[in-house]
Amino acid sequence: MGGAMIITAREMFSVSTPSEYRDWIIGHGPARGAAAAIGVALSDVGNDHRGPTPAPVLAYINEGRWVGDCPQCNASMMLMRGAPFLCANCVNTDLGCQARPLIWPTDDQAEIEALLTVRSIANRNWTPGESVDLLRAENIEHRAEFA
């Protein structure tokens, strides 16, 4: 798979709304059983959190995909813009299956993506805090390896 973009759950799972994304998460893997095991109805899975705001999950880019790591079980999840973080493995059972806040880079997403998509997919990596200047310098320094 090539193409000049960093993919999200939207492209990978063919979902177009946060609701479809949530349904995909619940419909695949162990999520349904994990929710049932703690007595949470499927209609309540992935709802906005109540009470104190949980620690946010930070979006990052791994091999051309926007992902986030679950703070509960460490599963890596494909992310979707506009949707909160809901783990397909543990469904955030430590929060009663409520969603976690998800933080995307604020200003530079388009430029980050543009600088990464000139690279081979294995080298399309970004972690929060890496500047566009750093990515630009890496593209020059590692031009041969990134091709």
Ligand SMILES: [Zn+2]
């Ligand atoms: Zn998890």
